[in-house]
Amino acid sequence: MSNVSGIDKVSGQSFDYIIAGGGGCGLTLAARLSEDPSTAVLVLESGGANLNDPELLHAALFGSHFGKPQYDWAHNSVKQKHLNNRSVYFSRGKGLGGSTAINFLGYCKPPARHIDDWETLGNPGWNWEAHQEMLERIERFQPPPEDIQIRSKTDPSAWKFGRNGQLLVGIPSIQDGELKLTEAMENAGLRPAPQPYNGDPNGWFWCASTCDTETYTRSYSTTAFYLPNKDRPNLSVLTDAHVRRVLTQPGAAGNLTATGVEFGYGGDIHSVRATREVILSAGALKSPQILELSGIGRNDVLSKIGVPVKLDLPGVGENMQEHMALAMSWELKNEFP
Ligand SMILES: Cc1cc2nc3c(=O)[nH]c(=O)nc-3n(C[C@H](O)[C@H](O)[C@H](O)COP(=O)(O)OP(=O)(O)OC[C@H]3O[C@@H](n4cnc5c(N)ncnc54)[C@H](O)[C@@H]3O)c2cc1C
Structure with missing residues:
Protein backbone atom coordinates (compact mmCIF):
# COMPACT_ATOMS: atom_id res chain seq x y z
CA MET A 1 0.00 0.00 0.00
CA PHE A 104 19.75 3.31 15.16
CA LEU A 105 16.98 2.97 17.80
CA GLY A 106 19.13 4.53 20.54
CA TYR A 107 16.95 6.12 23.24
CA CYS A 108 18.93 8.34 25.58
CA LYS A 109 17.90 11.38 27.58
CA PRO A 110 19.90 14.58 27.87
CA PRO A 111 21.23 16.12 31.08
CA ALA A 112 18.53 18.06 32.94
CA ARG A 113 20.54 21.26 32.91
CA HIS A 114 20.67 21.27 29.09
CA ILE A 115 16.88 21.33 28.95
CA ASP A 116 16.61 23.85 31.77
CA ASP A 117 18.86 26.11 29.68
CA TRP A 118 16.03 26.44 27.13
CA GLU A 119 13.90 28.10 29.80
CA THR A 120 16.78 30.27 30.97
CA LEU A 121 17.21 31.46 27.40
CA GLY A 122 13.67 32.88 27.47
CA ASN A 123 11.21 30.05 26.84
CA PRO A 124 8.95 29.83 29.90
CA GLY A 125 7.80 26.28 30.65
CA TRP A 126 10.49 24.61 28.48
CA ASN A 127 12.30 22.94 31.38
CA TRP A 128 13.41 19.46 32.46
CA GLU A 129 10.35 18.76 34.56
CA ALA A 130 7.95 19.52 31.69
CA HIS A 131 10.20 17.63 29.25
CA GLN A 132 10.13 14.50 31.45
CA GLU A 133 6.37 14.74 31.79
CA MET A 134 5.91 14.90 27.99
CA LEU A 135 8.27 11.98 27.39
CA GLU A 136 6.58 9.85 30.03
CA ARG A 137 3.33 10.41 28.18
CA ILE A 138 4.66 8.73 25.02
CA GLU A 139 6.90 6.02 26.54
CA ARG A 140 6.00 2.42 27.28
CA PHE A 141 9.06 1.07 29.08
CA GLN A 142 9.69 -2.65 29.06
CA PRO A 143 12.18 -3.43 31.90
CA PRO A 144 14.87 -6.01 31.09
CA PRO A 145 14.10 -9.55 32.30
CA GLU A 146 15.10 -10.23 35.91
CA ASP A 147 18.07 -12.48 35.01
CA ILE A 148 19.54 -9.68 32.89
CA GLN A 149 18.99 -7.20 35.70
CA ILE A 150 20.87 -9.45 38.13
CA ARG A 151 23.73 -10.26 35.75
CA SER A 152 24.20 -6.64 34.76
CA LYS A 153 23.66 -5.22 38.26
CA THR A 154 20.98 -2.97 36.79
CA ASP A 155 18.07 -1.55 38.74
CA PRO A 156 15.68 -0.02 36.24
CA SER A 157 13.11 0.77 38.95
CA ALA A 158 15.20 3.88 39.62
CA TRP A 159 14.86 5.05 35.99
CA LYS A 160 12.14 7.51 35.18
CA PHE A 161 10.16 6.14 32.25
CA GLY A 162 6.49 6.22 31.32
CA ARG A 163 4.68 2.86 31.24
CA ASN A 164 1.49 3.63 29.34
CA GLY A 165 2.50 5.46 26.16
CA GLN A 166 2.73 4.09 22.61
CA LEU A 167 6.48 4.24 21.99
CA LEU A 168 8.08 1.00 23.14
CA VAL A 169 11.36 1.52 24.94
CA GLY A 170 13.51 -1.16 26.52
CA ILE A 171 16.79 -3.01 26.81
CA PRO A 172 16.34 -6.17 24.77
CA SER A 173 19.41 -8.10 25.90
CA ILE A 174 22.77 -7.77 27.56
CA GLN A 175 25.44 -10.18 26.34
CA ASP A 176 28.40 -11.63 28.27
CA GLY A 177 30.78 -9.62 26.09
CA GLU A 178 29.02 -6.43 27.12
CA LEU A 179 29.35 -7.34 30.80
CA LYS A 180 33.09 -7.76 30.25
CA LEU A 181 33.13 -4.32 28.66
CA THR A 182 31.49 -2.74 31.70
CA GLU A 183 34.05 -4.52 33.91
CA ALA A 184 36.82 -3.06 31.77
CA MET A 185 35.32 0.42 32.07
CA GLU A 186 35.08 0.10 35.83
CA ASN A 187 38.69 -1.14 36.01
CA ALA A 188 39.73 1.87 33.94
CA GLY A 189 38.11 4.14 36.52
CA LEU A 190 35.15 5.20 34.39
CA ARG A 191 32.10 5.72 36.55
CA PRO A 192 28.58 4.57 35.75
CA ALA A 193 26.15 7.45 35.15
CA PRO A 194 24.35 8.31 38.40
CA GLN A 195 20.89 8.87 36.85
CA PRO A 196 21.06 8.00 33.16
CA TYR A 197 17.38 8.57 32.49
CA ASN A 198 16.62 11.03 35.27
CA GLY A 199 18.77 13.97 34.25
CA ASP A 200 22.41 12.96 34.87
CA PRO A 201 23.68 10.68 32.08
CA ASN A 202 27.36 11.56 32.52
CA GLY A 203 29.23 8.28 32.74
CA TRP A 204 28.52 4.94 31.10
CA PHE A 205 25.08 3.31 31.06
CA TRP A 206 22.95 0.84 29.16
CA CYS A 207 21.35 2.76 26.31
CA ALA A 208 17.69 1.84 25.84
CA SER A 209 16.28 1.08 22.39
CA THR A 210 13.00 2.08 20.76
CA CYS A 211 12.19 -1.55 20.20
CA ASP A 212 9.69 -4.17 21.24
CA THR A 213 11.89 -6.31 23.46
CA GLU A 214 9.66 -9.36 22.94
CA THR A 215 9.62 -9.38 19.13
CA TYR A 216 12.87 -7.44 18.53
CA THR A 217 11.02 -5.15 16.15
CA ARG A 218 11.42 -1.39 15.71
CA SER A 219 9.03 0.93 17.49
C1 LIG B 1 20.79 6.99 10.15
C2 LIG B 1 20.21 7.71 11.34
C3 LIG B 1 20.44 7.21 12.62
C4 LIG B 1 19.89 7.87 13.73
N1 LIG B 1 20.02 7.29 14.97
C5 LIG B 1 19.38 7.85 16.04
C6 LIG B 1 19.39 7.19 17.30
O1 LIG B 1 19.91 6.08 17.47
N2 LIG B 1 18.75 7.81 18.34
C7 LIG B 1 18.12 9.02 18.17
O2 LIG B 1 17.55 9.54 19.15
N3 LIG B 1 18.09 9.65 16.97
C8 LIG B 1 18.68 9.08 15.90
N4 LIG B 1 18.59 9.68 14.67
C9 LIG B 1 17.91 10.99 14.58
C10 LIG B 1 16.38 10.94 14.65
O3 LIG B 1 15.86 9.84 13.93
C11 LIG B 1 15.89 12.28 14.11
O4 LIG B 1 16.39 13.30 14.96
C12 LIG B 1 14.37 12.43 14.06
O5 LIG B 1 13.78 11.40 13.31
C13 LIG B 1 14.05 13.80 13.45
O6 LIG B 1 12.64 13.95 13.34
P1 LIG B 1 12.04 14.98 12.28
O7 LIG B 1 10.56 14.83 12.32
O8 LIG B 1 12.64 16.32 12.53
O9 LIG B 1 12.59 14.51 10.86
P2 LIG B 1 12.39 13.12 10.13
O10 LIG B 1 12.06 12.03 11.09
O11 LIG B 1 13.59 12.93 9.26
O12 LIG B 1 11.09 13.37 9.23
C14 LIG B 1 11.04 14.27 8.16
C15 LIG B 1 10.05 13.73 7.14
O13 LIG B 1 9.74 14.75 6.19
C16 LIG B 1 9.68 14.17 4.89
N5 LIG B 1 9.90 15.23 3.91
C17 LIG B 1 11.05 15.86 3.60
N6 LIG B 1 10.82 16.82 2.67
C18 LIG B 1 9.50 16.79 2.40
C19 LIG B 1 8.66 17.54 1.53
N7 LIG B 1 9.15 18.54 0.78
N8 LIG B 1 7.34 17.24 1.49
C20 LIG B 1 6.82 16.23 2.25
N9 LIG B 1 7.58 15.49 3.09
C21 LIG B 1 8.90 15.78 3.17
C22 LIG B 1 10.78 13.12 4.93
O14 LIG B 1 10.62 12.18 3.89
C23 LIG B 1 10.60 12.55 6.32
O15 LIG B 1 9.67 11.50 6.34
C24 LIG B 1 19.14 9.07 13.54
C25 LIG B 1 18.92 9.57 12.26
C26 LIG B 1 19.45 8.91 11.16
C27 LIG B 1 19.19 9.45 9.78
Whole structure:
Protein backbone atom coordinates (compact mmCIF):
# COMPACT_ATOMS: atom_id res chain seq x y z
CA MET A 1 0.00 0.00 0.00
CA SER A 2 1.43 3.39 -0.81
CA ASN A 3 -1.33 5.94 -0.29
CA VAL A 4 -3.03 6.04 3.01
CA SER A 5 -5.60 8.67 1.94
CA GLY A 6 -6.61 9.28 -1.69
CA ILE A 7 -5.55 12.39 -3.64
CA ASP A 8 -9.20 13.23 -4.39
CA LYS A 9 -9.84 13.66 -0.66
CA VAL A 10 -6.93 16.11 -0.38
CA SER A 11 -6.41 18.14 -3.56
CA GLY A 12 -8.27 21.46 -3.43
CA GLN A 13 -9.69 20.66 0.04
CA SER A 14 -9.16 22.47 3.29
CA PHE A 15 -7.94 21.21 6.68
CA ASP A 16 -7.41 22.88 10.04
CA TYR A 17 -3.77 21.80 10.13
CA ILE A 18 -1.50 20.76 7.28
CA ILE A 19 1.66 18.97 8.38
CA ALA A 20 4.45 18.83 5.80
CA GLY A 21 6.54 15.71 6.47
CA GLY A 22 5.31 12.50 8.15
CA GLY A 23 8.45 11.65 10.11
CA GLY A 24 9.23 11.73 13.84
CA CYS A 25 7.70 15.11 14.64
CA GLY A 26 5.02 15.11 11.92
CA LEU A 27 3.28 11.90 12.99
CA THR A 28 3.61 12.75 16.69
CA LEU A 29 1.92 16.12 16.15
CA ALA A 30 -0.70 14.56 13.89
CA ALA A 31 -1.64 12.08 16.62
CA ARG A 32 -1.85 14.79 19.26
CA LEU A 33 -3.80 17.34 17.18
CA SER A 34 -6.30 14.78 15.87
CA GLU A 35 -7.21 13.74 19.44
CA ASP A 36 -9.86 16.44 19.09
CA PRO A 37 -12.39 14.90 16.67
CA SER A 38 -13.49 18.33 15.46
CA THR A 39 -9.98 19.17 14.20
CA ALA A 40 -9.14 18.07 10.64
CA VAL A 41 -5.47 17.18 10.22
CA LEU A 42 -3.60 16.38 7.01
CA VAL A 43 -0.08 14.95 6.78
CA LEU A 44 1.73 15.14 3.42
CA GLU A 45 4.73 12.80 3.19
CA SER A 46 7.13 12.78 0.29
CA GLY A 47 8.09 9.11 0.52
CA GLY A 48 6.02 5.93 0.63
CA ALA A 49 4.09 4.42 3.53
CA ASN A 50 6.39 1.35 3.86
CA LEU A 51 3.92 -0.23 6.29
CA ASN A 52 4.74 -3.68 7.72
CA ASP A 53 8.04 -3.60 5.88
CA PRO A 54 10.41 -6.18 7.45
CA GLU A 55 13.42 -4.13 6.30
CA LEU A 56 12.29 -1.37 8.66
CA LEU A 57 10.78 -3.48 11.42
CA HIS A 58 13.70 -5.87 12.00
CA ALA A 59 15.65 -3.91 14.56
CA ALA A 60 18.96 -5.59 13.73
CA LEU A 61 18.85 -4.20 10.17
CA PHE A 62 19.70 -0.69 11.34
CA GLY A 63 22.29 0.88 9.08
CA SER A 64 21.30 -1.26 6.10
CA HIS A 65 19.07 1.45 4.61
CA PHE A 66 21.84 3.83 3.68
CA GLY A 67 21.63 4.84 0.04
CA LYS A 68 18.35 3.02 -0.64
CA PRO A 69 16.08 5.65 -2.25
CA GLN A 70 12.92 4.03 -0.85
CA TYR A 71 14.07 4.85 2.70
CA ASP A 72 16.87 7.39 2.54
CA TRP A 73 17.31 10.84 0.98
CA ALA A 74 21.01 9.95 0.85
CA HIS A 75 22.45 13.46 0.94
CA ASN A 76 26.10 14.38 0.72
CA SER A 77 27.42 17.47 2.45
CA VAL A 78 29.42 20.15 0.67
CA LYS A 79 33.16 19.84 1.28
CA GLN A 80 33.88 20.37 4.98
CA LYS A 81 36.76 22.69 5.73
CA HIS A 82 37.45 21.06 9.12
CA LEU A 83 37.42 17.54 7.67
CA ASN A 84 40.26 18.06 5.29
CA ASN A 85 37.80 19.23 2.61
CA ARG A 86 35.98 15.93 2.51
CA SER A 87 32.29 15.66 1.66
CA VAL A 88 30.32 13.59 4.23
CA TYR A 89 27.49 11.17 3.57
CA PHE A 90 24.39 12.51 5.31
CA SER A 91 21.54 10.04 5.69
CA ARG A 92 17.95 11.27 6.36
CA GLY A 93 14.89 9.03 6.45
CA LYS A 94 12.33 9.16 3.66
CA GLY A 95 8.81 7.71 3.89
CA LEU A 96 6.30 7.48 6.71
CA GLY A 97 8.23 7.54 9.97
CA GLY A 98 11.02 9.62 8.39
CA SER A 99 14.36 9.13 10.09
CA THR A 100 12.71 7.21 12.96
CA ALA A 101 12.12 4.41 10.39
CA ILE A 102 15.84 3.98 9.73
CA ASN A 103 17.57 5.33 12.80
CA PHE A 104 19.75 3.31 15.16
CA LEU A 105 16.98 2.97 17.80
CA GLY A 106 19.13 4.53 20.54
CA TYR A 107 16.95 6.12 23.24
CA CYS A 108 18.93 8.34 25.58
CA LYS A 109 17.90 11.38 27.58
CA PRO A 110 19.90 14.58 27.87
CA PRO A 111 21.23 16.12 31.08
CA ALA A 112 18.53 18.06 32.94
CA ARG A 113 20.54 21.26 32.91
CA HIS A 114 20.67 21.27 29.09
CA ILE A 115 16.88 21.33 28.95
CA ASP A 116 16.61 23.85 31.77
CA ASP A 117 18.86 26.11 29.68
CA TRP A 118 16.03 26.44 27.13
CA GLU A 119 13.90 28.10 29.80
CA THR A 120 16.78 30.27 30.97
CA LEU A 121 17.21 31.46 27.40
CA GLY A 122 13.67 32.88 27.47
CA ASN A 123 11.21 30.05 26.84
CA PRO A 124 8.95 29.83 29.90
CA GLY A 125 7.80 26.28 30.65
CA TRP A 126 10.49 24.61 28.48
CA ASN A 127 12.30 22.94 31.38
CA TRP A 128 13.41 19.46 32.46
CA GLU A 129 10.35 18.76 34.56
CA ALA A 130 7.95 19.52 31.69
CA HIS A 131 10.20 17.63 29.25
CA GLN A 132 10.13 14.50 31.45
CA GLU A 133 6.37 14.74 31.79
CA MET A 134 5.91 14.90 27.99
CA LEU A 135 8.27 11.98 27.39
CA GLU A 136 6.58 9.85 30.03
CA ARG A 137 3.33 10.41 28.18
CA ILE A 138 4.66 8.73 25.02
CA GLU A 139 6.90 6.02 26.54
CA ARG A 140 6.00 2.42 27.28
CA PHE A 141 9.06 1.07 29.08
CA GLN A 142 9.69 -2.65 29.06
CA PRO A 143 12.18 -3.43 31.90
CA PRO A 144 14.87 -6.01 31.09
CA PRO A 145 14.10 -9.55 32.30
CA GLU A 146 15.10 -10.23 35.91
CA ASP A 147 18.07 -12.48 35.01
CA ILE A 148 19.54 -9.68 32.89
CA GLN A 149 18.99 -7.20 35.70
CA ILE A 150 20.87 -9.45 38.13
CA ARG A 151 23.73 -10.26 35.75
CA SER A 152 24.20 -6.64 34.76
CA LYS A 153 23.66 -5.22 38.26
CA THR A 154 20.98 -2.97 36.79
CA ASP A 155 18.07 -1.55 38.74
CA PRO A 156 15.68 -0.02 36.24
CA SER A 157 13.11 0.77 38.95
CA ALA A 158 15.20 3.88 39.62
CA TRP A 159 14.86 5.05 35.99
CA LYS A 160 12.14 7.51 35.18
CA PHE A 161 10.16 6.14 32.25
CA GLY A 162 6.49 6.22 31.32
CA ARG A 163 4.68 2.86 31.24
CA ASN A 164 1.49 3.63 29.34
CA GLY A 165 2.50 5.46 26.16
CA GLN A 166 2.73 4.09 22.61
CA LEU A 167 6.48 4.24 21.99
CA LEU A 168 8.08 1.00 23.14
CA VAL A 169 11.36 1.52 24.94
CA GLY A 170 13.51 -1.16 26.52
CA ILE A 171 16.79 -3.01 26.81
CA PRO A 172 16.34 -6.17 24.77
CA SER A 173 19.41 -8.10 25.90
CA ILE A 174 22.77 -7.77 27.56
CA GLN A 175 25.44 -10.18 26.34
CA ASP A 176 28.40 -11.63 28.27
CA GLY A 177 30.78 -9.62 26.09
CA GLU A 178 29.02 -6.43 27.12
CA LEU A 179 29.35 -7.34 30.80
CA LYS A 180 33.09 -7.76 30.25
CA LEU A 181 33.13 -4.32 28.66
CA THR A 182 31.49 -2.74 31.70
CA GLU A 183 34.05 -4.52 33.91
CA ALA A 184 36.82 -3.06 31.77
CA MET A 185 35.32 0.42 32.07
CA GLU A 186 35.08 0.10 35.83
CA ASN A 187 38.69 -1.14 36.01
CA ALA A 188 39.73 1.87 33.94
CA GLY A 189 38.11 4.14 36.52
CA LEU A 190 35.15 5.20 34.39
CA ARG A 191 32.10 5.72 36.55
CA PRO A 192 28.58 4.57 35.75
CA ALA A 193 26.15 7.45 35.15
CA PRO A 194 24.35 8.31 38.40
CA GLN A 195 20.89 8.87 36.85
CA PRO A 196 21.06 8.00 33.16
CA TYR A 197 17.38 8.57 32.49
CA ASN A 198 16.62 11.03 35.27
CA GLY A 199 18.77 13.97 34.25
CA ASP A 200 22.41 12.96 34.87
CA PRO A 201 23.68 10.68 32.08
CA ASN A 202 27.36 11.56 32.52
CA GLY A 203 29.23 8.28 32.74
CA TRP A 204 28.52 4.94 31.10
CA PHE A 205 25.08 3.31 31.06
CA TRP A 206 22.95 0.84 29.16
CA CYS A 207 21.35 2.76 26.31
CA ALA A 208 17.69 1.84 25.84
CA SER A 209 16.28 1.08 22.39
CA THR A 210 13.00 2.08 20.76
CA CYS A 211 12.19 -1.55 20.20
CA ASP A 212 9.69 -4.17 21.24
CA THR A 213 11.89 -6.31 23.46
CA GLU A 214 9.66 -9.36 22.94
CA THR A 215 9.62 -9.38 19.13
CA TYR A 216 12.87 -7.44 18.53
CA THR A 217 11.02 -5.15 16.15
CA ARG A 218 11.42 -1.39 15.71
CA SER A 219 9.03 0.93 17.49
CA TYR A 220 8.90 4.24 15.61
CA SER A 221 6.60 7.10 14.81
CA THR A 222 4.56 5.03 12.33
CA THR A 223 3.88 2.18 14.78
CA ALA A 224 3.56 4.42 17.84
CA PHE A 225 1.66 7.44 16.55
CA TYR A 226 0.16 6.70 13.14
CA LEU A 227 -1.07 3.08 13.24
CA PRO A 228 -2.99 3.32 16.56
CA ASN A 229 -4.84 6.39 15.19
CA LYS A 230 -5.15 5.59 11.50
CA ASP A 231 -8.91 5.08 11.64
CA ARG A 232 -9.67 8.53 13.02
CA PRO A 233 -11.94 10.14 10.42
CA ASN A 234 -10.36 13.54 11.06
CA LEU A 235 -6.80 12.33 10.31
CA SER A 236 -5.66 12.13 6.66
CA VAL A 237 -2.22 11.02 5.55
CA LEU A 238 -1.14 11.24 1.91
CA THR A 239 2.14 9.56 1.00
CA ASP A 240 4.21 10.15 -2.16
CA ALA A 241 3.14 13.79 -1.84
CA HIS A 242 6.06 16.21 -2.00
CA VAL A 243 5.46 19.67 -0.54
CA ARG A 244 6.90 22.25 -2.96
CA ARG A 245 6.09 25.47 -1.13
CA VAL A 246 3.92 27.14 1.46
CA LEU A 247 1.21 29.36 0.01
CA THR A 248 1.11 32.72 1.78
CA GLN A 249 -0.75 35.99 1.90
CA PRO A 250 0.80 39.28 2.98
CA GLY A 251 -0.35 40.21 6.48
CA ALA A 252 0.01 43.25 8.70
CA ALA A 253 3.41 44.85 9.39
CA GLY A 254 5.20 43.00 6.59
CA ASN A 255 4.32 39.55 8.00
CA LEU A 256 3.07 36.64 5.95
CA THR A 257 0.12 34.37 6.72
CA ALA A 258 0.40 30.75 5.59
CA THR A 259 -2.82 29.77 3.83
CA GLY A 260 -1.95 26.32 2.49
CA VAL A 261 0.66 24.39 0.55
CA GLU A 262 1.41 23.40 -3.01
CA PHE A 263 2.55 19.80 -3.48
CA GLY A 264 3.53 17.40 -6.22
CA TYR A 265 1.73 14.09 -6.57
CA GLY A 266 1.72 11.58 -9.43
CA GLY A 267 3.42 14.04 -11.79
CA ASP A 268 0.86 16.82 -11.19
CA ILE A 269 0.88 19.88 -8.98
CA HIS A 270 -1.91 20.24 -6.41
CA SER A 271 -2.77 22.62 -3.62
CA VAL A 272 -4.59 22.32 -0.31
CA ARG A 273 -5.74 25.03 2.13
CA ALA A 274 -5.12 25.37 5.87
CA THR A 275 -7.63 27.21 8.00
CA ARG A 276 -5.45 27.25 11.13
CA GLU A 277 -1.79 26.37 10.63
CA VAL A 278 0.76 24.95 8.24
CA ILE A 279 3.36 22.99 10.20
CA LEU A 280 6.72 22.27 8.60
CA SER A 281 8.16 19.03 9.97
CA ALA A 282 10.20 17.92 6.98
CA GLY A 283 13.34 17.60 9.09
CA ALA A 284 16.25 19.90 9.86
CA LEU A 285 17.42 19.95 6.23
CA LYS A 286 14.18 20.05 4.31
CA SER A 287 11.97 22.35 6.40
CA PRO A 288 14.27 25.31 5.66
CA GLN A 289 14.36 24.23 2.01
CA ILE A 290 10.55 24.46 1.81
CA LEU A 291 10.69 27.91 3.43
CA GLU A 292 13.28 29.06 0.92
CA LEU A 293 11.29 27.72 -2.03
CA SER A 294 8.33 29.67 -0.60
CA GLY A 295 10.31 32.92 -0.76
CA ILE A 296 11.16 32.99 2.95
CA GLY A 297 14.88 33.15 3.61
CA ARG A 298 18.03 35.06 2.83
CA ASN A 299 17.49 37.70 0.21
CA ASP A 300 20.82 37.15 -1.58
CA VAL A 301 20.43 33.34 -1.66
CA LEU A 302 16.88 33.44 -3.04
CA SER A 303 17.61 36.14 -5.62
CA LYS A 304 20.52 34.09 -6.96
CA ILE A 305 18.28 31.08 -7.67
CA GLY A 306 15.38 33.12 -9.04
CA VAL A 307 12.91 32.67 -6.15
CA PRO A 308 10.90 35.88 -5.55
CA VAL A 309 11.58 37.04 -1.98
CA LYS A 310 8.44 37.35 0.15
CA LEU A 311 10.15 37.65 3.51
CA ASP A 312 13.83 38.34 4.05
CA LEU A 313 14.67 36.06 6.99
CA PRO A 314 18.45 35.72 7.10
CA GLY A 315 18.57 32.79 9.60
CA VAL A 316 16.71 30.34 7.34
CA GLY A 317 18.92 27.65 5.86
CA GLU A 318 22.00 28.65 7.88
CA ASN A 319 24.09 27.15 10.67
CA MET A 320 23.31 23.48 10.07
CA GLN A 321 25.17 21.35 12.61
CA GLU A 322 25.24 17.59 12.96
CA HIS A 323 27.11 15.39 15.39
CA MET A 324 29.69 12.93 14.20
CA ALA A 325 29.46 9.30 15.25
CA LEU A 326 32.44 7.16 16.07
CA ALA A 327 32.08 3.41 16.37
CA MET A 328 34.74 0.92 17.34
CA SER A 329 34.47 -2.80 16.77
CA TRP A 330 36.51 -5.78 17.83
CA GLU A 331 36.21 -9.40 16.90
CA LEU A 332 35.32 -11.47 19.96
CA LYS A 333 36.86 -14.79 20.90
CA ASN A 334 34.63 -17.77 20.16
CA GLU A 335 33.83 -18.30 23.86
CA PHE A 336 31.49 -15.29 23.74
CA PRO A 337 28.05 -16.13 22.33
C1 LIG B 1 20.79 6.99 10.15
C2 LIG B 1 20.21 7.71 11.34
C3 LIG B 1 20.44 7.21 12.62
C4 LIG B 1 19.89 7.87 13.73
N1 LIG B 1 20.02 7.29 14.97
C5 LIG B 1 19.38 7.85 16.04
C6 LIG B 1 19.39 7.19 17.30
O1 LIG B 1 19.91 6.08 17.47
N2 LIG B 1 18.75 7.81 18.34
C7 LIG B 1 18.12 9.02 18.17
O2 LIG B 1 17.55 9.54 19.15
N3 LIG B 1 18.09 9.65 16.97
C8 LIG B 1 18.68 9.08 15.90
N4 LIG B 1 18.59 9.68 14.67
C9 LIG B 1 17.91 10.99 14.58
C10 LIG B 1 16.38 10.94 14.65
O3 LIG B 1 15.86 9.84 13.93
C11 LIG B 1 15.89 12.28 14.11
O4 LIG B 1 16.39 13.30 14.96
C12 LIG B 1 14.37 12.43 14.06
O5 LIG B 1 13.78 11.40 13.31
C13 LIG B 1 14.05 13.80 13.45
O6 LIG B 1 12.64 13.95 13.34
P1 LIG B 1 12.04 14.98 12.28
O7 LIG B 1 10.56 14.83 12.32
O8 LIG B 1 12.64 16.32 12.53
O9 LIG B 1 12.59 14.51 10.86
P2 LIG B 1 12.39 13.12 10.13
O10 LIG B 1 12.06 12.03 11.09
O11 LIG B 1 13.59 12.93 9.26
O12 LIG B 1 11.09 13.37 9.23
C14 LIG B 1 11.04 14.27 8.16
C15 LIG B 1 10.05 13.73 7.14
O13 LIG B 1 9.74 14.75 6.19
C16 LIG B 1 9.68 14.17 4.89
N5 LIG B 1 9.90 15.23 3.91
C17 LIG B 1 11.05 15.86 3.60
N6 LIG B 1 10.82 16.82 2.67
C18 LIG B 1 9.50 16.79 2.40
C19 LIG B 1 8.66 17.54 1.53
N7 LIG B 1 9.15 18.54 0.78
N8 LIG B 1 7.34 17.24 1.49
C20 LIG B 1 6.82 16.23 2.25
N9 LIG B 1 7.58 15.49 3.09
C21 LIG B 1 8.90 15.78 3.17
C22 LIG B 1 10.78 13.12 4.93
O14 LIG B 1 10.62 12.18 3.89
C23 LIG B 1 10.60 12.55 6.32
O15 LIG B 1 9.67 11.50 6.34
C24 LIG B 1 19.14 9.07 13.54
C25 LIG B 1 18.92 9.57 12.26
C26 LIG B 1 19.45 8.91 11.16
C27 LIG B 1 19.19 9.45 9.78
